[in-house]
Amino acid sequence: MTGKIPETSRYKPINGEEFDFIIVGAGSAGSAIANRLSEIAQWKILLLEAGYPPVEVHDMPILAPVFQFTPYNWKNLMEKQDYMSLGLEDQRMSWPRGKGIGGSSLINYMIHVRGNRLDYDKWAAMGNPGWSYDDLLPYFMKLEETRTRHQDSQYRGHEGYVKVEDVPIRTRSAETFIEALQQMGYSYVDYNGYQQIGVSYVQATLQDSRRCSAEKAYLRKAQERGNLKIIKKALVTKVIINPITLEAEGVEYERDGMYYTAKARKEVILSAGAFHSPQLLMLSGIGPRYHLSELDIPVLKDLPVGQKMYDHLSFPELVITLNESIVFKASSFGINEFKKYFSNQPSLISTLGGVEALAYLNLNLTNRNPTYPDVELIFMGGGLHSDFGLITRKTFRITDRMYNRIWKPIENENACQILPMLVHPKSYGYIKLKSKDPHVQPKLYGNYLTDAYNEDVRTFIASIRAIQEIIQTPAFQRYNAQLLDTPVPGCELFRFDSDPYWECALRHLAVTLHHQVATCKMGPKYDPEAIVDSSLRVYGIKRLRVADASVIPLPVTAHTNVPAYMIGEKASDLIKQDYMYRPYQNY
Numbered sequence: 001m002t003g004k005i006p007e008t009s010r011y012k013p014i015n016g017e018e019f020d021f022i023i024v025g026a027g028s029a030g031s032a033i034a035n036r037l038s039e040i041a042q043w044k045i046l047l048l049e050a051g052y053p054p055v056e057v058h059d060m061p062i063l064a065p066v067f068q069f070t071p072y073n074w075k076n077l078m079e080k081q082d083y084m085s086l087g088l089e090d091q092r093m094s095w096p097r098g099k100g101i102g103g104s105s106l107i108n109y110m111i112h113v114r115g116n117r118l119d120y121d122k123w124a125a126m127g128n129p130g131w132s133y134d135d136l137l138p139y140f141m142k143l144e145e146t147r148t149r150h151q152d153s154q155y156r157g158h159e160g161y162v163k164v165e166d167v168p169i170r171t172r173s174a175e176t177f178i179e180a181l182q183q184m185g186y187s188y189v190d191y192n193g194y195q196q197i198g199v200s201y202v203q204a205t206l207q208d209s210r211r212c213s214a215e216k217a218y219l220r221k222a223q224e225r226g227n228l229k230i231i232k233k234a235l236v237t238k239v240i241i242n243p244i245t246l247e248a249e250g251v252e253y254e255r256d257g258m259y260y261t262a263k264a265r266k267e268v269i270l271s272a273g274a275f276h277s278p279q280l281l282m283l284s285g286i287g288p289r290y291h292l293s294e295l296d297i298p299v300l301k302d303l304p305v306g307q308k309m310y311d312h313l314s315f316p317e318l319v320i321t322l323n324e325s326i327v328f329k330a331s332s333f334g335i336n337e338f339k340k341y342f343s344n345q346p347s348l349i350s351t352l353g354g355v356e357a358l359a360y361l362n363l364n365l366t367n368r369n370p371t372y373p374d375v376e377l378i379f380m381g382g383g384l385h386s387d388f389g390l391i392t393r394k395t396f397r398i399t400d401r402m403y404n405r406i407w408k409p410i411e412n413e414n415a416c417q418i419l420p421m422l423v424h425p426k427s428y429g430y431i432k433l434k435s436k437d438p439h440v441q442p443k444l445y446g447n448y449l450t451d452a453y454n455e456d457v458r459t460f461i462a463s464i465r466a467i468q469e470i471i472q473t474p475a476f477q478r479y480n481a482q483l484l485d486t487p488v489p490g491c492e493l494f495r496f497d498s499d500p501y502w503e504c505a506l507r508h509l510a511v512t513l514h515h516q517v518a519t520c521k522m523g524p525k526y527d528p529e530a531i532v533d534s535s536l537r538v539y540g541i542k543r544l545r546v547a548d549a550s551v552i553p554l555p556v557t558a559h560t561n562v563p564a565y566m567i568g569e570k571a572s573d574l575i576k577q578d579y580m581y582r583p584y585q586n587y
């Protein structure tokens, strides 16, 4: 139910106050950790968050893209990349990140995916004991309460804080997509269960058809515990590290122009996300020596922080026109839908910005294991035209020139979209500080489609070919489905539908789906890229951990919210083990 948003952040700062644990960032992982650590009544926990608490409209799933234009988004832009993003404003991709109590779970699309068994088995094989799928399954189950109609019950949690539901409204076009994949031989699966390859309606992080954010799931109840203090609008500016003992002693933070310190008796935990955890490490003297020296930041520990960043790229240009009205239409979003929503009936307001179904395919390109996908297909029962280009395409910064040529002419047509997402990209980017001023956002480099053998482009093109096959199935041909063949402006010189044409189109219109990871990579000591060990402790610095999406060592076959929750749950247990069950440490 919507309910009143409780004042999750009523505390005021007190300079020099002491806590057992200080958590930086109330996002997906940080909220889970704050909840789990505050279960121990003797521990005093501080959770510092740069943004504001959510408001009631956050609950409305249909509004997901809108929050990117509000102060709940850090509003970062990727640095310009040669021969990339040619159809985007200023050739710069938008890289949103949630800023608020709930973090990115306040502005995300609520797609609930855990990832593939092999993702995590790879983490373990890389030298991270305790992170195989079998090790992590209890955490994936612990975090969720699955309420979906179709589920592999033995793999799914039923008592967790994060609620998982079906979207209450479905279009016939989504049904057609599922039928089409089945006609091609794919099974209908619980992609969070035994088998991921296949097709399914999307599973959503929803509670009673409303957004279930990290704030709602983990903090609303926990903040009633007397030992958890949450401070909003508190920008942590650095971790205070003793330069002699190399121990984290606390943090410095700024609120309304005033600077405060908070002391940690036990640990500081950075959960500021894939951009800001590495930024904070570097501001605190932990990072590549040459880079910190460039900015006159005294180096406490030379580590390759931010040197590698993987992401999931997608391509939102594949539009399928149909001869019947079986899709979402802007005209359907009337006052009636709000009435239904507020009276708890199935309503279009509860749809995930148009995302309805997912399919996972192995195209035999990034790997030869038939159970391990190399692309995810995201089916939308509408497209960038459905809101007349006013919102979603603007979140991607697609230019007027592109929109007016490709989507505008079909604004009143029956059309849906399939977005391929490359789940195991070979290309990777990096992150650098722009300034040693903590208020200045870091520089983000995507470096997309730059791998030596052009494998990322080839996998994308193979996924486009797979989508063309889907359109040719009897299920879609019942509606005379056609792939829109308007050439992408700038690619007219290539023969439409040739491989070089698609590469050109990708370089104009491919966009991130916001799954940046690996900027504080977890790995064994012998891994030259590792920042944290398998207990998430920063190498060379005592009493400092990182626990959020930044520690994910390789891209997962998932959207990254559930993995971030899992990391929060697992980190909490690692911390409890260290302080509760080891005889030589007190709590």
Ligand SMILES: Cc1cc2nc3c(=O)[nH]c(=O)nc-3n(C[C@H](O)[C@H](O)[C@H](O)COP(=O)(O)OP(=O)(O)OC[C@H]3O[C@@H](n4cnc5c(N)ncnc54)[C@H](O)[C@@H]3O)c2cc1C
Residues within 6 Å of the ligand: 024, 025, 026, 027, 028, 029, 030, 048, 049, 050, 051, 068, 096, 097, 098, 099, 100, 101, 102, 103, 104, 105, 107, 108, 109, 110, 111, 112, 113, 234, 235, 236, 237, 271, 272, 273, 274, 276, 277, 280, 513, 514, 515, 516, 548, 549, 550, 558, 559, 560, 561, 562, 564
């Ligand atoms: C637009 C968008 C759509 C997405 N859609 C999906 C989806 O549908 N499904 C899915 O699974 N994933 C999705 N994701 C990704 C997913 O939401 C994130 O990967 C996940 O929430 C990351 O969790 P985290 O804990 O690592 O960081 P975050 O949730 O980003 O939390 C970090 C928190 O730290 C705070 N912070 C940062 N710096 C400081 C500082 N210096 N001081 C104090 N606080 C600070 C931030 O304000 C933020 O609240 C989406 C992401 C975005 C941006």
